[in-house]
Amino acid sequence: MAGISGTKAEGANSVVVSGGYEDDEDAGDLIRYTGMGGNDPATKKQIADQTLDQPGNAGLVTSQLEGLPVRVTRGTNGDPMYSPSSGFRYDGLFRVADHWTKIGKGGFRIWQFLLERIEGDAGGYGEGAEPSGQRKPGRTTGVVTRVTRNTVVTEWGKRLYAHRCQFCGAQIEVVGGRYAEGAHIRALGSPHEGPDTPDNVLCLCPTCHVRFDNGGVYVTDELVIHDATAGEQLGVLQPHKKHSINVDHLRQHRGRWGY
Amino acid sequence: MAGISGTKAEGANSVVVSGGYEDDEDAGDLIRYTGMGGNDPATKKQIADQTLDQPGNAGLVTSQLEGLPVRVTRGTNGDPMYSPSSGFRYDGLFRVADHWTKIGKGGFRIWQFLLERIEGDAGGYGEGAEPSGQRKPGRTTGVVTRVTRNTVVTEWGKRLYAHRCQFCGAQIEVVGGRYAEGAHIRALGSPHEGPDTPDNVLCLCPTCHVRFDNGGVYVTDELVIHDATAGEQLGVLQPHKKHSINVDHLRQHRGRWGY
Numbered sequence: 001m002a003g004i005s006g007t008k009a010e011g012a013n014s015v016v017v018s019g020g021y022e023d024d025e026d027a028g029d030l031i032r033y034t035g036m037g038g039n040d041p042a043t044k045k046q047i048a049d050q051t052l053d054q055p056g057n058a059g060l061v062t063s064q065l066e067g068l069p070v071r072v073t074r075g076t077n078g079d080p081m082y083s084p085s086s087g088f089r090y091d092g093l094f095r096v097a098d099h100w101t102k103i104g105k106g107g108f109r110i111w112q113f114l115l116e117r118i119e120g121d122a123g124g125y126g127e128g129a130e131p132s133g134q135r136k137p138g139r140t141t142g143v144v145t146r147v148t149r150n151t152v153v154t155e156w157g158k159r160l161y162a163h164r165c166q167f168c169g170a171q172i173e174v175v176g177g178r179y180a181e182g183a184h185i186r187a188l189g190s191p192h193e194g195p196d197t198p199d200n201v202l203c204l205c206p207t208c209h210v211r212f213d214n215g216g217v218y219v220t221d222e223l224v225i226h227d228a229t230a231g232e233q234l235g236v237l238q239p240h241k242k243h244s245i246n247v248d249h250l251r252q253h254r255g256r257w258g259y
Numbered sequence: 260m261a262g263i264s265g266t267k268a269e270g271a272n273s274v275v276v277s278g279g280y281e282d283d284e285d286a287g288d289l290i291r292y293t294g295m296g297g298n299d300p301a302t303k304k305q306i307a308d309q310t311l312d313q314p315g316n317a318g319l320v321t322s323q324l325e326g327l328p329v330r331v332t333r334g335t336n337g338d339p340m341y342s343p344s345s346g347f348r349y350d351g352l353f354r355v356a357d358h359w360t361k362i363g364k365g366g367f368r369i370w371q372f373l374l375e376r377i378e379g380d381a382g383g384y385g386e387g388a389e390p391s392g393q394r395k396p397g398r399t400t401g402v403v404t405r406v407t408r409n410t411v412v413t414e415w416g417k418r419l420y421a422h423r424c425q426f427c428g429a430q431i432e433v434v435g436g437r438y439a440e441g442a443h444i445r446a447l448g449s450p451h452e453g454p455d456t457p458d459n460v461l462c463l464c465p466t467c468h469v470r471f472d473n474g475g476v477y478v479t480d481e482l483v484i485h486d487a488t489a490g491e492q493l494g495v496l497q498p499h500k501k502h503s504i505n506v507d508h509l510r511q512h513r514g515r516w517g518y
Contacts, residue, residue: 061435174473176320
């Protein structure tokens, strides 16, 4: 019992956290989970690059994009703080909140996933936790959320650009006025720990925001906007004179998608 | 001390809940709040239509679109369960989660707002609650979320349409695959109580989803898609043969925007 169960088409149904990957980090309700592949089971070291073609990895991305919950099971070899003293234990439903790529401790490319416990899910860490079959999946299964953070800084950015998308130029109108989203280039919070500062913020329409946050679009040091999936340039970012963008944050964003 | 403080440009900073409007409903952490205008203070009855031109109403919409928090103060004439026994009491930060229009109990058009306590805000209902000035607004001010619910039903809809937006035809690609959102026509949960059934779901891109949920786009009984802010037709919805759309839900959606 190990690894990720799932496919690109259906998403990942379940993962096992059992200390098999040196780049994993378990914080209980939040897990930095390394994808599958390239791993030597004997030494737990990476010996080759991971890719998104591996079905478990592609499945976890699908789970994020589709908002599908993932069942987490912990094994005895994981972090002692959260792992069962023997065997395996079902630990509840998590959502895939983020994914990115980087060079792991072993010097090879890995893909990582941020797993976050779904609020209201009853899964606990006790040895006596109920098995999966006795839960009421109807309460939480398949109901997750896409979270967009608005801060005073993104607010400032949106007003500076009159709510016009810095990528596609769309200016979205609804009944009550204009709508845009403030997008952090280096994402806030774990694991990217981007700052909530003007030089880390773009004013984007909802669609470009989703694409940027999921690696479909990236920006070079020269501020050229690239459509990564179509392999073409979309234009050049033209920041307002009151808005300077920190290229280090653009690099961090490109880095987490391997560009 | 009464009503809504704010403007369309800046959003609404604060509202007072004090039983002044017969269509209000206070459930503690969730408030169905009637906008300003058209109200006879003596009888609390509506005597004229409300509009979004009134600055407090426009301000609350801006607060929702911009993700700005609203300070809620309760007065002694509100629901006895949540109101102070005398005077006024600051009750913490709320977000504007939704807005819509309808004909109120008095027979006139009103605009209503769903106010939802911001998670983690310390505001309480006790008489001894701290005044506004002693809170730490930095913890929560301006950090709110746009919530998109994905369910197994929206999942089904997205696969049926190969993630192609039913309004604009966009098929969003990111690193891990295609992305779309399942949009409920009649919204889930309070106050619209829409069902999570296939006949209440559309497959939309993030931008069209935001526009639909905020009244920028609506659909007629004949499935004609209207851009409400531009005043033009966008095309005709062409549902998949396995997907029937319930026109009652389209009517409820139009009704809540006054179309």
